[in-house]
């Protein structure tokens with residue numbers, strides 16, 4: 001098996017991701033299946049691969065681990081790290097390895113349209129690229145008006161403008177105070193103005209939906225929650241991903257990649273830790289801390305993913321609350337970091353940042369990034385010098401400034417190290433799958449053609465089949481069930497052919513084994529009595545042949 005090497009020189013376009021995943025599936029058909037989770041608004045496939053050792057069972061019969069990245073358009077690192085996970089899982093496969101027991105569903109680019117916009121144009125975008133039917137008067141539609149292949153910023157001279165050149169670095173714009181010397185400007189995304197009234201009261205057109213505020217749990221509309229969307233799961237890409245999650249009740253673990261300042265994030269996204277039952281919180285923290293050590297990232301609950309001194313966050317319709325409260329998972333997001341982290345300008349908490357904040361203040365962080373870039377010329381350029389341009393509507397302006405997709409991601413070299421760590425973390429989390437097995441299975445003659453079938457069902461994995469205490473209460477995870485399927489001519493003497501169990505905790509976590517016992521009458525010539533099937537969702541589905549001696 002010759003596994004195609006994952007390109008790691010630059011972020012991949014949608015077609016390149018699809019073609020890489022198809023190549024991976026073609027190189028290892030015994031492990032990889034290419035599929036799609038659905039279709040984006042603009043008609044692109046949302047690519048997915050299923051990775052498991054098919055020889056040891058189908059994906060739906062195994063505990064499954066879902067990884068998805070690049071929900072936010074310019075958080076391209078998420079795609080790359082998820083692709084890295086897929087590549088490594090295939091490349092490192094050995095018999096007896098994790099793919100024998102666990103199936104992985106990997107969706108590297110949840111937002112193909114947004115990522116394509118970010119990659120090909122840069123520009124300002126959070127998630128969706130679609131617009132209202134009619135652009136509002138005085139709104140800007142982003143357009144590459146100077147034809148340099150990038151959507152940057154326009155600085156427009158205005159004596160009453162809200163911005164000025166940064167006193168420490170005149171390449172940067174800063175919000176003016178009464179002490180900032182002029183000249184003053186307004187700063188807008190590069191583009192053309194719809195139905196312009198001649199003023200500089202301009203907005204950016206388009207729908208500023210944040211796909212990580214569009215999940216179902218505790219969804220709130222604008223303005224209570226910025227970016228909420230029209231209603232929960234109004235965004236087709238997120239809705240199709242949720243449909244996939246709901247249809248795959250064997251998923252026991254979910255991990256998503258973003259590119260905020262480096263952190264391991266866990267639930268809750270609103271409220272406080274008191275909202276999480278104690279037993280879950282303890283386990284959740286242990287898992288998060290373990291990941292934090294592997295990545296060498298700090299660990300915080302989402303509601304504390306904020307800068308020093310800021311109030312706690314209260315995110316509605318956020319993935320973590322959905323993943324934990326609506327799906328019952330120990331859901332994780334890894335904020336992989338971005339150019340600021342690379343330049344050691346961390347968000348919040350860190351000592352470095354605290355000191356930095358006291359020294360110069362939050363608004364000035366990009367000065368440091370720019371200074372750091374000047375000293376590291378091999379790094380991707382996050383700022384484009386301002387250039388004079390004659391705007392067809394605004395007249396003489398300048399175009400240039402920060403390049404969002406570069407600022408929002410790490411340089412590829414660093415991302416490779418982070419990806420290698422992510423692989424270790426994924427494997428660590430994957431080991432914790434529930435596993436429901438039957439031990440001591442025996443078929444014994446009791447005389448007169450009657451046989452007794454006995455065995456014991458137990459969860460020999462780590463997580464409960466209901467994963468969390470929240471999960472055990474949801475009607476989502478399949479409760480283990482033992483079914484006897486008898487061969488022709490074999491008669492059941494016991495009352496029922498199946499045993500419905502409640503969720504099984506692992507034996508390492510005070511779980512208990514469930515004894516099975518059936519009596520059957522078997523004609524002389526029948527050697528195989530039938531099959532015992534254990535259907536356990538996150539704990540897998542297993543079939544045992546029942547033979548008499």
Ligand SMILES: [Zn+2]
Nearest residue numbers: 072075258259
């Ligand atoms: Zn994000």
